[in-house]
Amino acid sequence: MTNRLSAALEIAERSDTGLVRGQNEDSVLADARHGLAILADGMGGYNAGEVASRMATTLLASGLNAAFSTSAAHRIDGTTGQPFGVRCLVEQIEAVNSAIYRASGKEERFGGMGTTLVASVFCDDQVIVAHVGDSRLYRLRGDEFVPLTRDHSLLQEQIDSGLISAEEARYSMNRNLVTRAVGVDAEVDVEIHLHQVRPGDIYLLCSDGLYDMVDEADIRQALLTLGDNLEVLASHLVQMANDNGGEDNVSVVLVKVLREFPAAGGGWSRFWSWHV
Amino acid sequence: MAKLILSMDGLVLKEIPLRKERVSIGRKAHNDIQIDNMAISGEHAAVVTILNDSFLEDLNSTNGTLVNGQSVRKHFLKDGDVIELGKYKMKYLAEAVSPVEEAEAERSAPFRFESVSVVGSGGAATPSTASLTGVETANLPAAAIRLLSGSNAGHQLQLTKTLTSLGRPGQVAVIARRPQGYFLSHVEGAGFPLLNGQAIDSSARRLENHDLIEIAGVKMEFVLKT
Numbered sequence: 322m323t324n325r326l327s328a329a330l331e332i333a334e335r336s337d338t339g340l341v342r343g344q345n346e347d348s349v350l351a352d353a354r355h356g357l358a359i360l361a362d363g364m365g366g367y368n369a370g371e372v373a374s375r376m377a378t379t380l381l382a383s384g385l386n387a388a389f390s391t392s393a394a395h396r397i398d399g400t401t402g403q404p405f406g407v408r409c410l411v412e413q414i415e416a417v418n419s420a421i422y423r424a425s426g427k428e429e430r431f432g433g434m435g436t437t438l439v440a441s442v443f444c445d446d447q448v449i450v451a452h453v454g455d456s457r458l459y460r461l462r463g464d465e466f467v468p469l470t471r472d473h474s475l476l477q478e479q480i481d482s483g484l485i486s487a488e489e490a491r492y493s494m495n496r497n498l499v500t501r502a503v504g505v506d507a508e509v510d511v512e513i514h515l516h517q518v519r520p521g522d523i524y525l526l527c528s529d530g531l532y533d534m535v536d537e538a539d540i541r542q543a544l545l546t547l548g549d550n551l552e553v554l555a556s557h558l559v560q561m562a563n564d565n566g567g568e569d570n571v572s573v574v575l576v577k578v579l580r581e582f583p584a585a586g587g588g589w590s591r592f593w594s595w596h597v
Numbered sequence: 598m599a600k601l602i603l604s605m606d607g608l609v610l611k612e613i614p615l616r617k618e619r620v621s622i623g624r625k626a627h628n629d630i631q632i633d634n635m636a637i638s639g640e641h642a643a644v645v646t647i648l649n650d651s652f653l654e655d656l657n658s659t660n661g662t663l664v665n666g667q668s669v670r671k672h673f674l675k676d677g678d679v680i681e682l683g684k685y686k687m688k689y690l691a692e693a694v695s696p697v698e699e700a701e702a703e704r705s706a707p708f709r710f711e712s713v714s715v716v717g718s719g720g721a722a723t724p725s726t727a728s729l730t731g732v733e734t735a736n737l738p739a740a741a742i743r744l745l746s747g748s749n750a751g752h753q754l755q756l757t758k759t760l761t762s763l764g765r766p767g768q769v770a771v772i773a774r775r776p777q778g779y780f781l782s783h784v785e786g787a788g789f790p791l792l793n794g795q796a797i798d799s800s801a802r803r804l805e806n807h808d809l810i811e812i813a814g815v816k817m818e819f820v821l822k823t
Contacts, residue, residue, distance in 0.1 A: 341666060364661055366670030433657030475636050475683075498636040498660050498683055505659055539759050546760045546771055549785040553799075557773065557782075561759070564775050568666075 340567030346370030356443035365434030395445035421504025530571035636683030
């Protein structure tokens with residue numbers, strides 16, 4: 322099944338310090354073989370933000386890979402009726418949260434560190450998307466470009482409550498204030514959703530360094546124009562953010578679905594879905 | 598006496614002289630400077646003043662403390678430093694100044710650093726509002742591609758979008774419009790575009806006026822409108 326996944330998914334990633342910040346506190350991790358794409362945007366003084374985001378991506382990937390070696394991500398969980406990957410992602414992010422929280426309590430220089438996190442698991446023609454904070458996942462399907470995540474940020478709350486409009490939000494100074502983060506508290510509230518995947522879809526995971534600096538319309542245009550070459554596309558997205566000022570670290574992970582990837586043993590369910 | 602000038606969106610809210618050795622800043626009521634806003638932690642930061650020197654310390658706040666756009670844990674404050682907590686700004690003014698200058702500084706302080714970011718003088722990391730796409734390329738001269746061969750020979754294609762793709766399935770290239778100019782890159786296909794007769798590699802190439810480009814057998818000229 323893993324072989325099939327790496328043939329079905331093409332992945333490119335970039336992470337760049339930008340032009341203003343002294344260090345890169347973002348971290349990205351992509352693994353086509355296991356269908357994983359993870360992006361984290363760390364915060365905290367000194368290099369604590371870097372430590373938190375790096376811990377988040379690496380610990381989450383190793384935790385998920387260990388869990389999925391015992392049970393496949395797509396297998397329906399008896400108690401929840403949802404794929405095992407859903408519960409697993411939540412549990413693993415909770416574990417990562419505890420690890421970062423403990424580390425920040427133990428070492429004074431890591432005090433108060435935390436990170437945003439957006440993670441996707443591709444399995445059985447689906448993608449499971451978990452997020453905490455204001456890093457996003459977008460999908461391009463045909464020419465429709467939409468975010469599949471909603472920021473856990475003060476700004477999003479203000480938009481939701483009608484305090485300011487989405488248009489005004491572009492000028493808000495509140496853009497980077499998150500209401501949820503991984504590692505800042507003993508517990509974390511993970512938002513999780515399941516989406517059907519289609520061949521031709523392009524998924525974009527990105528930090529606020531991209532969408533704060535580049536209009537969504539221009540991001541969409543880039544995906545539409547450069548979608549046939551993910552490496553060029555990834556570089557171009559980072560370049561656009563830097564051309565516009567590069568005020569923050571900017572990171573992207575791009576996942577293109579090349580073909581369907583039904584789970585092994587899913588042949589029967591596919592057979593049934595044809596005939597029912 | 599050193600002081601902090603608290604402002605939001607360019608409006609001065611308060612002037613705070615640093616009379617005490619330790620001035621605490623936070624959302625909760627017991628702080629010396631209380632900022633009642635969700636983005637501010639209960640105990641967010643403190644300024645410790647020893648003789649003429651002041652130090653800013655972030656108290657492990659959730660959203661952090663910035664000085665001149667950089668996240669800090671502990672920072673030695675210098676005259677004119679701009680501290681940011683959420684959407685609030687505090688300008689640190691170190692020196693005892695004459696009453697006239699003081700009044701002057703008070704009036705112009707919040708506006709001065711706003712205008713600096715527009716003019717772009719004053720150097721380093723002045724926090725500015727979001728740069729929006731299009732603004733930066735406003736000064737770039739317009740450009741076009743003139744087709745020299747193929748069925749549409751003679752036609753011109755204006756390069757107004759941030760990305761313009763050229764070619765046909767099997768060989769595709771793009772021209773990116775950037776603040777530094779126009780750049781040609783290969784996107785797809787076994788064949789790479791020719792620039793003045795030479796195949797380009799996988800890196801982007803900056804275009805000069807009257808450069809000749811050949812993509813998928815079609816010849817074209819890059820023209821800058823000056």
